[in-house]
Amino acid sequence: MSAVKPPRPAAAVSSYRPETRLVHGGTLRSQFGETSEALFLTQGFVYDSAEECEARFTGENPGFLYSRFSNPTVAMFERRMCALEGAEAARATATGMAAVTAAVFAPLRAGDHVVAAKAMFGSCRWVVEDMLPRYGIESTLVDGLDLDQWKRAMRPNTRTLFLESPTNPTLDVLDIGAVAAIAHAGGARLIVDNVFATPMWQSPLALGADVVVYSATKHIDGQGRCLGGVILSSEQFIADHIHMFLRQTGPSMSPFNAWMLLKGMETLALRVRQQTENATAVAEALAHHPKIARLIYPGRADHPQAATVRKQMRGGSTLVGFEVAGGKAAAFRFLNALKLALITNNLGDSKTLVTHPATTTHQRLKPEQRAELGIGEGFIRFSAGIEHPDDIVADLLAALEAV
Numbered sequence: 001m002s003a004v005k006p007p008r009p010a011a012a013v014s015s016y017r018p019e020t021r022l023v024h025g026g027t028l029r030s031q032f033g034e035t036s037e038a039l040f041l042t043q044g045f046v047y048d049s050a051e052e053c054e055a056r057f058t059g060e061n062p063g064f065l066y067s068r069f070s071n072p073t074v075a076m077f078e079r080r081m082c083a084l085e086g087a088e089a090a091r092a093t094a095t096g097m098a099a100v101t102a103a104v105f106a107p108l109r110a111g112d113h114v115v116a117a118k119a120m121f122g123s124c125r126w127v128v129e130d131m132l133p134r135y136g137i138e139s140t141l142v143d144g145l146d147l148d149q150w151k152r153a154m155r156p157n158t159r160t161l162f163l164e165s166p167t168n169p170t171l172d173v174l175d176i177g178a179v180a181a182i183a184h185a186g187g188a189r190l191i192v193d194n195v196f197a198t199p200m201w202q203s204p205l206a207l208g209a210d211v212v213v214y215s216a217t218k219h220i221d222g223q224g225r226c227l228g229g230v231i232l233s234s235e236q237f238i239a240d241h242i243h244m245f246l247r248q249t250g251p252s253m254s255p256f257n258a259w260m261l262l263k264g265m266e267t268l269a270l271r272v273r274q275q276t277e278n279a280t281a282v283a284e285a286l287a288h289h290p291k292i293a294r295l296i297y298p299g300r301a302d303h304p305q306a307a308t309v310r311k312q313m314r315g316g317s318t319l320v321g322f323e324v325a326g327g328k329a330a331a332f333r334f335l336n337a338l339k340l341a342l343i344t345n346n347l348g349d350s351k352t353l354v355t356h357p358a359t360t361t362h363q364r365l366k367p368e369q370r371a372e373l374g375i376g377e378g379f380i381r382f383s384a385g386i387e388h389p390d391d392i393v394a395d396l397l398a399a400l401e402a403v
């Protein structure tokens, strides 16, 4: 790394507020002194001598070896995420699911046991419920809101607790500190999927979690361009459980995607703040609408876990959940009448997006499993974009007229 100037000291960046860390954290400037982060599209690296090459491989000399293991642009993304989240170490992955799978699976072996909240992203549930048992790792799914269920599920061989909060798509807010305490009392770790809260509104490590995972595909890119994921934790967890797994199995993030995500992070605070304001305006406009049977928004005083929201979140959410009265037919009529909001299964984008979970993200579940999670046939997951709130609200109200 002789051509790379020493990075800005970490202490200087960590004294800044999150908005500032999002713009400057983790920058590795090359000898050219570029303003924007450099994009190192390279598979490998060359060495001044065979001795230098040997010293890099033994770890005696620091530096990059091969982009499956590490790359300067990917390292900038990891360092910026660490600066934002207050984590000691991070590893970027190709997708959010690669991050979840590595964080959950890599530290475990046959005979271990996992407890997870049953309300979670469909693919995460598949990893815990279907994949782990094939390798002799048992899993128990609990109602994440019920602390007694977490406690009762603990066994001597329980190694990992896993949850998502707010949950997808019904926006329940689980008590991260209380579940972390249950995990630690039983000698286990807590992994939190923090996608729905975003790093702006919730810091699971500060609340007691041991590991945080993100799908960077969502708010961190936030502009519909690329997939990505990241695992944040202690140096020790990354060194003991994640480093070798990723290095040897290869679900690495592309430097090009890391560069897009770095540029996404620069505007993350602005976007998430506007999206949250827009989601609040939508929740306000629809909460008492005669064609809306039920509305859930973590920023409202009538949210069922409003006390937990106040305790652990700094902002509401960019998402709103609501049930259109009249089931699937009414929900489809509503979706088809929207002109601005786009029908999709993604979330966290600059563009306002709407999803019908029962026929898309949660279609794999049986109707009674969906009912248990509160996902009715008329349920809509609304993801606020950064458009003008009045245009978004007008679009939703006009579409409800068609129902």
Ligand SMILES: *Cc1c(COP(=O)(O)O)cnc(C)c1O
Pocket: 095, 096, 097, 098, 100, 121, 123, 124, 164, 168, 193, 195, 196, 215, 216, 217, 218, 227, 228, 229
């Ligand atoms: C999207 C999502 C994932 C998976 O991320 P990908 O980048 O699509 O692989 C995991 N967890 C949550 C909560 C998500 O919303």
